[in-house]
């Protein structure tokens with residue numbers, strides 16, 4: 001009966017079943033993997049030789065779209081960790097992290113000045129893993145900038161920009177600019193004071209340009225000041241234009257590496273005489289599948305783990321200051337650290353330098369009219385530097401890539417590292433900017449944004465009073481007082497108010513030092529602590545002095561409010 | 570091929586560790602979100618307090634206690650319990666505050682008590698209608714006002730425990746300590762020191778004292794208010810200030826107290 005049915009419907013016998021199903025599965029697997037059979041996959045995982053000829057692992061690279069961007073193999077020495085340090089790879093990794101986290105953030109972010117800041121707060125307080133997403137995106141951005149610089153240094157020092165790879169270098173410089181603009185445009189989006197002023201100051205550089213300067217500034221900001229138009233422009237550039245450009249240029253850049261020139265061999269292998277066997281070993285093929293791919297998956301796991309660990313242990317936290325306020329310029333505008341070099345450069349005044357130099361040989365000239373330092377240091381020098389950077393492969397005609405055969409290039413590279421570090425140091429907010437002493441002292445105690453010792457005084461220690469500098473310098477400002485810190489028991493009892501006292505002492509000492517130095521004669525200063533609501537205190541450091549030059553009385557004070565539940569960082 | 574297997578094993582361990590981190594973070598996430606919200610509210614209140622101090626004290630008083638004849642208290646029990654029904658507002662009090670502050674008040678609803686600045690009684694605050702404040706500042710100042718609720722409903726003690734720091738050489742400093750200990754705080758508000766509301770707010774006393782009674786200088790008027798409170802009764806108040814309140818004080822102490830009151834510009 002069954003056999004009759006079998007024959008009737010042409011159903012094969014049992015033994016053939018298995019084979020047929022396996023064939024079908026195999027065909028599917030081959031389609032999905034672009035050419036690898038089940039058997040081959042197994043061989044790859046076991047680390048066996050290819051099972052078919054021609055090598056099916058190479059076939060993938062011609063048939064799969066994604067894989068066609070990849071090399072079939074690199075020569076063994078080109079994969080040395082010490083050669084590439086995987087810096088270019090990690091730059092790409094961070095770009096992928098940015099794309100993924102960025103797309104998710106886009107679901108929540110609202111690019112309008114009246115809602116942008118609120119939407120960031122909502123991401124932090126209302127979105128599951130919202131803070132993690134922001135941290136990942138911000139950390140990834142900083143890492144991408146850092147790694148693209150390091151990658152530039154590595155390709156410079158290994159001489160990999162030479163010969164045929166000069167175009168790769170050129171696209172690399174373009175990528176550096178794209179990366180810089182991606183991070184700069186993203187910096188504005190949270191619409192806090194940090195963002196608003198860093199971008200306002202940064203974009204004001206263009207204003208100093210001749211003829212078209214103000215127009216460029218206008219195009220960038222969408223209005224004389226950054227507002228709705230400006231934010232939208234930055235946003236669209238950040239999420240559409242520049243990611244697309246980055247994808248395009250990374251593809252071009254990487255295609256050159258993967259399909260045309262491969263990663264350069266270390267100069268020692270390429271240029272030095274060595275034992276043929278050793279050389280053979282160093283130029284042996286390391287296939288994409290499985291070796292390079294496994295390594296990249298491992299690096300991915302490593303990268304993700306390190307990022308998560310950094311965030312988990314709070315070694316990195318995305319900043320968020322108070323809402324952007326165009327009416328209030330913060331005392332210290334902070335560019336992101338990777339732009340400090342530019343900010344430092346802007347503090348250089350070429351006119352003054354030339355005047356001094358000429359003055360030394362007896363020529364007195366007035367150059368500051370002719371040489372607008374913001375224009376020169378902001379709009380002439382940086383583009384010139386970029387052009388020089390792009391031209392390095394054409395300037396450096398030395399054919400050798402061996403470090404010892406290019407001492408000048410290596411010294412030059414090291415010198416530039418120090419120059420950029422020096423500029424960065426000059427670019428820190430404190431450098432070269434004179435803040436009146438009273439302002440500086442109060443600002444150091446409690447910066448307008450962020451924490452500072454004053455804000456770190458535990459709420460329990462805030463004891464209303466007027467503490468006068470010069471009189472209340474007792475060991476403890478509130479001797480009769482004691483409290484048990486939150487979550488502690490009687491063993492943790494704190495006597496007096498040590499933190500408040502310490503802050504006040506610091507305040508006093510620095511003011512008194514300034515008084516002794518003559519910067520604050522007739523000093524009269526106090527710290528007012530008063531209770532506003534049951535869980536809110538107001539602290540007002542107040543300084544009065546006579547101006548050393550004019551003798552008139554000056555005052556400076558700043559009001560801070562501290563709420564019991566304020567975030568402790 | 571050793572290398573590959575090593576990387577697979579290490580990679581797997583790293584993935585597991587990453588997963589562990591994510592799980593731990595995920596478990597803590599609801600608590601973190603809740604905490605962030607509390608902290609965010611605290612930050613908003615701090616920010617709103619600044620907005621209040623810079624814009625609202627001239628009418629509503631330095632501590633939102635209201636100024637009779639000008640603008641109402643924003644921290645009275647009445648404001649927190651009865652005001653919405655009085656004006657027929659359907660939504661929450663916070664929304665009411667946001668809405669009133671945003672558009673301002675063209676005419677006062679209680680012109681005889683709180684005429685404010687006349688017309689408008691209270692100006693528009695929102696940037697949208699030509700005022701100086703952004704929406705987030707208005708929301709923050711509303712959060713600050715809402716934070717008086719516990720106090721207004723009597724859930725939090727009024728009296729602020731203060732251990733004054735006294736500068737013996739400065740009469741005003743001594744006087745301040747006397748003010749804090751002689752019982753004045755129960756009835757008088759001075760920003761940052763006390764919150765009593767049976768008597769007039771003493772902020773700004775020094776500037777108005779000289780005009781209270783013809784022929785008396787500010788100092789003389791204050792002296793009189795202390796030693797003989799009934800001689801001149803401030804409009805809108807009853808003569809309830811104890812007549813003997815400074816009787817026990819030495820001449821010096823009284824002078825210090827007056828010196829302190831004269832600093833209230």
Ligand code: HEM
Nearest residue numbers: 084088089091092148152155160169172173175176263264
């Ligand atoms: C978004 C930024 C960039 C990405 C994603 C990127 C990516 C890569 C990758 C994945 C490689 C393969 C080799 C390696 O991993 O080191 C590579 C090679 C290379 N990159 Fe980049 N790169 C970027 C920026 C730059 C910059 C700024 C420069 C220099 C101006 C540069 C110059 C080169 C050169 C010369 C090579 C060939 C290296 C060799 O053959 O040894 N790249 N890049």
